[in-house]
Amino acid sequence: MKQQYAIGIDIGGTNTVFGIVDHRGDTLYRGAISSRKHQNIEDYIQELYEALQPAILQVGGIENIKGIGIGAPNGNYYSGTIEYAPNLIWKGIIPLAKLITEKFGVPAALTNDANAAAVGEMMYGAAKGMKDFIMITLGTGVGSGIVANGHLIYGHDGFAGELGHTTIIPGGRLHPGTNMKGSLESYASATGVAYTAREFLEQRPDQDSLLRNYPLDGIDSRIVYDCAIQGDTIAKEVYEYTGQILGLALSNFVMFSSPEAIILFGGMTKAGDLILKPTQKHMEENLLPIFQNKVKLIFSELKEADAAILGASALVWEIKDRV
C-alpha cells in the first residue's frame, strides 16, 4: 500500500520535533533539531530534510509518504504561512508549507500548534469519534483548537480559536505580551497560576504557607503544585481561583459551540483534580440549564511528547490529493 505514512513536525520556540506516523497513529521514528540554530529558513529546512532522510528510507522512500503536517505557533492553515510568531527566530511572514513542499516533493499542511493537537486528539485520543469538541492547551500560555461538525474551525482568515485571549474579567489582570486586560491566558496558564500565587501571598502577609519557603520571584506553577499536594491552603486556593476563571470561560465557550467535550491538554493538567474539580464546578454554575451536565470535561489521552507529532501528522490525512 502506497502513501501509508505521514510526517508530523512540531515547531516550538526552542526545539523542532518530528516523526513518521502510520494510519493507526503509531509513531515509527522520532527525531529533533533546534528551532533556533538557523536564522535563515532555507538552512533550517535543509537541516530538517537531512535529519528526516534516514527515517524516510526506513519506510521505503518518499513515495510512501502522503504528506507532511506541521504545527507551529501562528501557523495559518489557509496560507501555509507562519505569520509574525513572537517566539520563533524567523520574523515576518514565512511561507513554510510551500518551502517544505518544494524541498520534500510531497504536499505539506500547516496549522497552529493547538489546532494540530485538536486534530491529533480527534484521530487518536480522547476525542476519537467526536464531531464537536474544544481542545484547550494549558501550558505557558493558553491555546485552543475548536472542532465543529467534524472540522477544525479556521475562520475566514485561518486564525480562529484564540480562546486564550478572550476577555474573561473586564479590566482585570494585564497580560504583558498582548497588553490586554483580563484575558483567560493571564489567569489559566502556568504563568497565570504563578502570578496568582504571588498575588495571594502579598495580599495575605499574615497567613502561613509553604510557598513562603521560596523567593516570591522564584515561584512557578510547579512549586504551587508541589505545595498544593502537601495540603497548603494558599496553594490549593490558587487552583480553586484558577478553576473559577477557567470554568467561567469554558461556560462561555460551551454556549458558543455546544461541544460534546472539552479536552484539557498541556502541563497544567498534571495538577489533576486540583484544577479539574473547581473548573467543572464553575463551568456548570455558569451554564444555561439546557447545557448543564452534558459536556464532558476531560484530560487529553495523548502523551504530551507524542501529541504534537501525532496532531501535525494527522493534518496530512485531510490533505486533498493536489500533487
Add this chain to the structure above:
Amino acid sequence: MKQQYAIGIDIGGTNTVFGIVDHRGDTLYRGAISSRKHQNIEDYIQELYEALQPAILQVGGIENIKGIGIGAPNGNYYSGTIEYAPNLIWKGIIPLAKLITEKFGVPAALTNDANAAAVGEMMYGAAKGMKDFIMITLGTGVGSGIVANGHLIYGHDGFAGELGHTTIIPGGRLHPGTNMKGSLESYASATGVAYTAREFLEQRPDQDSLLRNYPLDGIDSRIVYDCAIQGDTIAKEVYEYTGQILGLALSNFVMFSSPEAIILFGGMTKAGDLILKPTQKHMEENLLPIFQNKVKLIFSELKEADAAILGASALVWEIKDRV
C-alpha cells in the same frame, strides 16, 4: 420545474407568520395566524394547514413544494423538536417537524429563530457568499446564529449559539429570566437598554435629561432612542455603554471563530450609528492585533418582516432528499 418552492414559517410567542418562497428568495405569498389560540398543538397545525392551502394551490399544489422550514424559539435542528420554550404556550418537548411532515406530506426542518435568520442572511442578505459569519439578533433578547465553513454550528446537541447568555461582566446585572449575572442579554437587548437608562437616571439625580419626562417604569428602548436622536446626553451615553459591552462580547466571539462579518439584526439596529459606532470601537479595542480591522460589522439587509420567513424557508434547500 418541480419542487421549486419552499414554505417558511416563523413561530413567535404571539404570532406565526408564513410564506411561500422561491429559489431567488422572493416571497410569493404571506400570511399569519395566532400562536396562542390553540393550547393543543394538533389544532394549531390544523389551522396552519388550512391557512396555507390557498397559497399552496397558487403555486400548483404541494408537489411543487420541496419542504417546510420552521424557525421557532428553542427549536432543535437535530431532533426537530421545540424544547421547553418559555414564550410559547406548548410546554415540554413538541415534535414539531414530525407533526408538520405528517400533516403536509413534505419534509420539514426546524431550527431556532436566530439560526433561521442567519441562514436567510447567508442565502439572500448581507452574508451572501460568506462562509464564516455571526448573526446577532438584538431584540427583546439577544439571539445568535453562527456559521463556520459555510454551515450553521449546531453543536453536538443542536443548541449551539446561545451567545446572548454568555457572561460578559462576571457578577454583573442579574437576568431575571435565567437568574444568571452579567450576561450579554442583560445589557445589549432592548430590555437591557431600558434598564441601563433607568439605572443612569437613578445614579445621577442632578443631571437633566429628556428621559425624565417619562415615568421611570415606563421607559423603554424606543423612548431612549427618541431622546438620543434629540441629543439627550444620558440617552446617548446609554448607547455608548451598550456598545461598550456589546463590543467587548463581539471581540470574544471574533477570537473564537474569526468570522468575516458580524451581522446585527433586530429592533435595536434601528438606532443605527448610535449603537454601531461604540460597538465597533470597543470590539476593535479588545481584539488581538491579528484580528483588528478585518471583521465587517454590518446591519442585516433583510427586511425584518421578511427575514423570518426567508430564513426559515432557506432551511429547506439544505434538506437532503429523504422522502
